[in-house]
Amino acid sequence: MTVGQSVNRKEGRDKVTGAAKYVDDYHFQDIWYGKTVRSTVAHAQITGIEFLAGFDWSTVVLADYRDITSRNIVALIYDDQPLLAESLVRHVYEPILLIAAPTKELAELAAKHVHITYKKLPAVLTIEDSLSAEQKIFGDDNVFKSYTVTRGNVEDAFQSAEVVVEETYHVGHQEQLYIETNGIIATAKSDGTILIQGSMQCPYYVHRAIKELFGLPDEKVVVVQNVTGGGFGGKEEFPSVVAGHAALLAKKCGHPVKIVYERGEDFVASTKRHPAVIRHRTGLTRDGRLIAAEIDLTFDGGAYCTLSPVVLSRGVIHALGPYKCPNIRVTGKVVATNTPPNGAFRGFGVPQACFASEMHMENISRKLDISPVELRRKNMLHQGDYTLTGQQLTYSVGTQQVLDAVLERSDYLARRSHKQPELSNKRYGIGLSFYYHGGGFTGSGEEKIKGQAAVELTAEGTVRILTASTEIGQGTRTIFSQIVAQELGLRPEDVEFEENDTSKVPDSGPTVASRTCMVVGRVVQMAAASLKEEMAKRIASLAQCQASEIQFEGRHLLWQKDGEIISVSFAEAAERCMSRTGFLKTTAQYSSPPGIKWDDVTYSGDAYPVYAYAADVVEVEVDMDTFEVKILKVTTATDVGKAINPTLAEGQIEGGTVQALGYGLFEEVAWKDGKILNNRLTNYIIPTSLDIPDMETVLIENPYPYGPYGAKGIGELPMDGGAPALVAAIADAVGAVVTEIPATPERIMEAMEKLAVEA
Amino acid sequence: MAIKIVVNGQDLEVSVSPMKRLLDVLRQDCYLTGTKEGCGEGECGACSVLVDGEVINSCLVPVCQVEGSEIVTVEGLAENGKLVPVQEAFIKYGAAQCGICIPGMLMAAQALLDSKELSKQTPTRYEIREAIAGNLCRCTGYMKIVDAIEAAALSTLEKK
Ligand code: FES
Ligand code: FES
Numbered sequence: 001m002t003v004g005q006s007v008n009r010k011e012g013r014d015k016v017t018g019a020a021k022y023v024d025d026y027h028f029q030d031i032w033y034g035k036t037v038r039s040t041v042a043h044a045q046i047t048g049i050e051f052l053a054g055f056d057w058s059t060v061v062l063a064d065y066r067d068i069t070s071r072n073i074v075a076l077i078y079d080d081q082p083l084l085a086e087s088l089v090r091h092v093y094e095p096i097l098l099i100a101a102p103t104k105e106l107a108e109l110a111a112k113h114v115h116i117t118y119k120k121l122p123a124v125l126t127i128e129d130s131l132s133a134e135q136k137i138f139g140d141d142n143v144f145k146s147y148t149v150t151r152g153n154v155e156d157a158f159q160s161a162e163v164v165v166e167e168t169y170h171v172g173h174q175e176q177l178y179i180e181t182n183g184i185i186a187t188a189k190s191d192g193t194i195l196i197q198g199s200m201q202c203p204y205y206v207h208r209a210i211k212e213l214f215g216l217p218d219e220k221v222v223v224v225q226n227v228t229g230g231g232f233g234g235k236e237e238f239p240s241v242v243a244g245h246a247a248l249l250a251k252k253c254g255h256p257v258k259i260v261y262e263r264g265e266d267f268v269a270s271t272k273r274h275p276a277v278i279r280h281r282t283g284l285t286r287d288g289r290l291i292a293a294e295i296d297l298t299f300d301g302g303a304y305c306t307l308s309p310v311v312l313s314r315g316v317i318h319a320l321g322p323y324k325c326p327n328i329r330v331t332g333k334v335v336a337t338n339t340p341p342n343g344a345f346r347g348f349g350v351p352q353a354c355f356a357s358e359m360h361m362e363n364i365s366r367k368l369d370i371s372p373v374e375l376r377r378k379n380m381l382h383q384g385d386y387t388l389t390g391q392q393l394t395y396s397v398g399t400q401q402v403l404d405a406v407l408e409r410s411d412y413l414a415r416r417s418h419k420q421p422e423l424s425n426k427r428y429g430i431g432l433s434f435y436y437h438g439g440g441f442t443g444s445g446e447e448k449i450k451g452q453a454a455v456e457l458t459a460e461g462t463v464r465i466l467t468a469s470t471e472i473g474q475g476t477r478t479i480f481s482q483i484v485a486q487e488l489g490l491r492p493e494d495v496e497f498e499e500n501d502t503s504k505v506p507d508s509g510p511t512v513a514s515r516t517c518m519v520v521g522r523v524v525q526m527a528a529a530s531l532k533e534e535m536a537k538r539i540a541s542l543a544q545c546q547a548s549e550i551q552f553e554g555r556h557l558l559w560q561k562d563g564e565i566i567s568v569s570f571a572e573a574a575e576r577c578m579s580r581t582g583f584l585k586t587t588a589q590y591s592s593p594p595g596i597k598w599d600d601v602t603y604s605g606d607a608y609p610v611y612a613y614a615a616d617v618v619e620v621e622v623d624m625d626t627f628e629v630k631i632l633k634v635t636t637a638t639d640v641g642k643a644i645n646p647t648l649a650e651g652q653i654e655g656g657t658v659q660a661l662g663y664g665l666f667e668e669v670a671w672k673d674g675k676i677l678n679n680r681l682t683n684y685i686i687p688t689s690l691d692i693p694d695m696e697t698v699l700i701e702n703p704y705p706y707g708p709y710g711a712k713g714i715g716e717l718p719m720d721g722g723a724p725a726l727v728a729a730i731a732d733a734v735g736a737v738v739t740e741i742p743a744t745p746e747r748i749m750e751a752m753e754k755l756a757v758e759a
Numbered sequence: 760m761a762i763k764i765v766v767n768g769q770d771l772e773v774s775v776s777p778m779k780r781l782l783d784v785l786r787q788d789c790y791l792t793g794t795k796e797g798c799g800e801g802e803c804g805a806c807s808v809l810v811d812g813e814v815i816n817s818c819l820v821p822v823c824q825v826e827g828s829e830i831v832t833v834e835g836l837a838e839n840g841k842l843v844p845v846q847e848a849f850i851k852y853g854a855a856q857c858g859i860c861i862p863g864m865l866m867a868a869q870a871l872l873d874s875k876e877l878s879k880q881t882p883t884r885y886e887i888r889e890a891i892a893g894n895l896c897r898c899t900g901y902m903k904i905v906d907a908i909e910a911a912a913l914s915t916l917e918k919k
Contacts, residue, residue: 009850012855014858016842016865017834017836017837018792018793018833018834019793021792022859024796025792179795179803179857179896180857227858228857229795229859230856230859232897262799263797263798263799263800472857473898474856647852647853648853650903651903654900654901655897656900659897659900680798681797681800686897687900688892688895689888689889689894689905697902
């Protein structure tokens with residue numbers, strides 16, 4: 001059995017010896033460097049671009065929107081974002097002009113000699129301004145997309161509610177802050193082919209974006225993913241922008257062009273998590289049963305649509321959390337502002353929704369004086385229950401198990417009844433969150449994409465996987481090799497990978513949405529199963545036995561003949577299988593589990609094939625003089641379906657949880673007139689090893705019948721629950737619920753003052 | 760200007776501007792791209808290397824300041840392809856995810872393991888956390904990194 005074992009990371013050795021090559025580690029003889037000149041104002045007409053004297057302009061090459069030969073767009077959902085601004089800029093940092101030069105320094109120097117003049121227009125900088133639609137910047141109402149999901153009869157149910165609890169929650173931007181900044185190298189070949197290599201999650205997104213820009217057919221664009229130093233969604237759609245810029249310059253200057261952002265530029269130029277305002281109004285029975293709910297979410301999309309409609313859709317579907325409520329209406333909007341576009345970030349709309357819904361549970365438990373645990377137990381989804389989209393949960397529902405496990409492992413009940421030390425300015429607090437996350441694309445997404453993957457025999461008698469799913473640190477290569485090895489009776493080290501190159505690997509769909517293991521892993525497993533079948537057939541015809549009698553075990557194929565066991569090594573069998581055709585390759589394609597139904601119009605049905613569930617307990621100590629928060633301990637329990645590789649699964653959970661704690665406690669983007677004030681690691685603070693205590697990570701396996709060996713997607717789930725558990729712990733310590741994150745000392749103080757006034 | 764440095768045990772002479780960042784000299788002039796840049800201002804530790812046994816951020820140091828010094832980068836840890844205990848432990852404990860912080864993290868860890876106090880006892884988990892506090896990792900949440908360093912410390916001590 002290799003599935004279920006914590007085998008070593010496939011590329012681990014390269015990563016600990018410095019051998020792994022990231023995009024900035026590539027150097028070509030004649031390479032040039034690209035630099036982007038960006039808008040300095042939030043909303044304006046461009047009135048002129050001046051190239052100042054004092055710089056020798058013949059030493060560099062310039063490109064602007066007029067150099068784009070087909071469509072000036074970053075192809076995604078609405079195609080509203082230009083690759084380079086034409087006459088109008090819609091946010092600060094919007095790219096306007098590109099410069100290529102033989103050295104980075106020269107490109108930088110040239111950029112300092114460009115002067116752009118603007119005629120300023122009124123800028124819409126907040127959700128409130130956008131909603132007022134006084135200044136229209138998108139359509140008639142500034143709304144990119146809205147959704148309504150309704151179940152039951154909400155108005156009547158509120159009539160019969162014994163208690164109504166209402167509150168509004170706010171969350172701000174969060175930067176992905178992968179430690180490797182965005183980087184691409186583009187080469188324009190003499191036959192018109194454009195070659196892109198670099199840091200990215202989704203080579204086929206970049207492939208499509210480049211085709212659209214230059215009007216090229218599939219085969220004229222080749223995109224190769226290099227070792228990627230973290231993505232977290234930040235390298236889902238954004239690398240299309242960098243690649244477009246590099247490609248444009250490469251075409252124009254005739255050299256390969258490298259663009260690797262410095263941290264400060266990456267921070268301001270790239271997408272972030274959507275800020276949101278989320279209002280909950282909930283009707284309950286006095287003993288704490290949810291009977292009516294109204295939830296309204298407004299997300300700030302920024303200046304262009306990017307992936308906002310899908311981010312919002314996931315937020316809307318997860319708005320209630322893993323609870324049942326027979327009468328509910330969820331409304332959601334994502335609006336345009338003159339701020340840099342927001343986009344994909346691990347969790348994809350759920351961390352916002354989950355913070356609001358879990359803090360609302362905290363508020364309800366206080367108002368009704370019911371313990372947070374009892375409130376959850378009363379309302380949680382169980383197998384057979386219906387979610388807010390009317391999806392009946394028929395398998396792999398680990399709600400009760402994760403809650404029980406986290407309470408037990410953290411000793412929550414005993415610790416919650418602690419006594420505060422007298423005469424100390426420190427207060428202890430413990431908080432709980434309980435949450436879920438749908439795996440794979442929302443609704444009919446996976447059916448539309450139909451992700452593919454293939455496996456083939458190699459000349460050396462091993463197996464190679466062909467997939468566009470990228471390794472970005474989460475362990476794609478390791479778990480895929482385990483899955484294939486398991487199917488074929490091999491060891492993970494007998495499985496290799498085709499280079500992640502769009503001219504060589506099929507489109508498995510993007511590496512996003514917690515879908516790599518659960519969805520593409522399943523496709524890889526199916527491809528391996530057909531390879532096995534085909535090999536068995538070919539060997540059976542040579543050996544004159546039944547294909548079904550052939551076993552794949554211990555790197556051998558085994559069967560019985562005349563009472564004797566015959567065995568050939570896998571390598572030898574592979575050679576025999578390929579003797580006539582020279583190769584053997586099998587491809588598989590995703591199809592939804594049976595019975596899955598989704599209606600895009602009414603937004604009802606099976607929103608996801610399955611959900612993963614988790615519960616967190618966070619313990620803190622709050623200094624009552626400074627309101628500084630120290631995290632003492634974190635315990636998580638996660639229903640993963642099946643851990644293909646427990647160490648890697650824990651790594652996902654621990655890493656995601658720490659990002660979530662950062663979101664809840666420190667990470668905040670400061671703005672002025674549409675500009676970011678803290679685009680550096682000195683002033684945008686992410687958790688260090690000293691900010692985070694040891695964690696206990698409990699894995700619970702509740703197999704999903706249609707995932708590989710039962711696995712569910714857990715890439716994003718751990719990003720959802722850390723912030724609310726942390727803020728609930730702060731509330732337990734100080735007695736007041738902070739409704740806006742990050743929970744800075746100022747916000748904790750405000751929450752306490754508000755509470756004092758109310759009392 | 761020709762500047763002499765010892766990198767991973769090799770005597771080198773590089774002709775560069777004396778103010779060129781050690782990070783760039785290593786990556787561009789010594790072709791050692793294992794050392795990474797994450798911020799360029801001393802905050803992330805991706806560029807950590809050892810200079811005469813001390814961990815420093817090579818993005819902050821002009822090469823002239825380390826003239827004559829012994830510099831060890833991630834490429835200099837393993838000897839003839841044999842990984843040192845901390846590298847082995849990083850693999851075994853799943854401490855590397857995307858890997859971009861790992862070269863710097865390993866140098867900070869190695870400096871801790873090399874420190875004199877460690878000849879008597881293994882560091883506490885808190886001491887390990889302190890030793891890597893200047894090295895940001897966005898992927899792992901640090902648990903597996905601390906586990907790996909702890910295990911490497913134990914095996915190093917056992918060997919002593
Ligand atoms: S690159 Fe040197 S500390 Fe970040
Ligand atoms: S492993 Fe990715 S930043 Fe540390």
